[in-house]
Amino acid sequence: MAWSTSQLAELAGTTLKTVRHYHKTGLLDEPERAANGYKQYGVKHLVRLLRIRRLVDLGLPLSDIPSVEAADERGEQILRALDAELAASIERQQRVRRELAAILDNRASIDLPTGFKTLVDDLPKAQRSLLLAYSSILTPSAMSAIQEQLSAPRSDVAAQFEALPADAPEDVRRQLGQRLAPEVRKQQKDHPFLxxxxxxxxxxxxxxxxxVVQALAEFYNEAQLDVLRRVHALLSEDDAAGA
Known part of the structure; x- marks a missing residue:
């Protein structure tokens, strides 16, 4: 018993349009026609169509199917390249799933660069935003060093700086700058890239x-920026004295 084009497509789990396309590209030979002009497909066409569909489902482009079927060196290279591409895709999807799991576990982690999940609850929102901005410019090794630095317990002076209100008086800013300068110096010594x-x-x-400039101006208030300027001035004076 011979099958029509639509019957063949149904048996192979594909569409009439797809079968016709395979005819057009030369992947599937056209069968003989009956006296009434209708195509008559047999089991060899079904097997051929199923084979094509399997390779397509694996992600193989139609243009590469003849090479793969020839089982030559080029065909093996095509399959190995496809396998490497799929491995990279799986790795990317696994990474995405890990990031999604972190966000589902703590929505605040979306405010931090990838891998900084453990710092979410310990960092003020302004500092999280600053880190996210820095991730667009710094190297992975620099970001790892920042993560290591921030993983240490936060000092009292750092906490006071983060909580400093915009209207903090001048003497409070000056004292905070003097107390913060040695801590910043130590951070620079431990992490020279800073x-x-x-x-x-x-x-x-x-x-x-x-x-850097826009992020600092956006995420820190005027009093905090003033403290940072004072810290920078103190460190510059120390460097000049040392030189």
Missing amino acids: RDLQASSRRGGAITQSV
């Missing part, structure tokens, strides 16, 4: 500076 973020950037100097 002295020059541009040297640890994946971007050009101008774009790196613009991200």
Whole structure:
């Protein structure tokens, strides 16, 4: 018993349009026609169509099917390349699932770069936003160093800086700057890249500076920025005296 095109498509779990397309590309030979002009397909056409569908379902482009079927060196290269592509895709999907799990576990983790999940509950929102901005410019090694630095218990002076109100009086700013300077100096000693973020950037100097400046201005209030300026001035004076 011979089958019509629609019957063949149904048996192979595909569509009439797909069968006709395979005829057009030369992947599937057209069968003989009956006296009434209708195509008559047999089991060899079904087997051929199922084979094509299997390769297509594996992700193989139609143009590569003849090479793979020839079982030559090029065919093996095509299959190995496809396997490598699928492995990379699986790895990416697994990474995405890990990130989704972190977000589901704590929605606040969306405010941090990937891998900073454990710091979510310990960092103020402004600092989380700052880190997210920095992730667009700093190298992975620099971001890892920042993560290591932030994993240490936060000092009292750091907590006071984060909680500093915008209308803090001048004497409070001055004292906080004097107390914060030695801590920043120690951080720079432990992590030298903090002295020059541009040297640890994946971007050009101008774009790196613009991200840092705009992020600080956006996520810290005027009193905090004033304290940072004082800290910078103190450290510069120490460097000049040492030189």
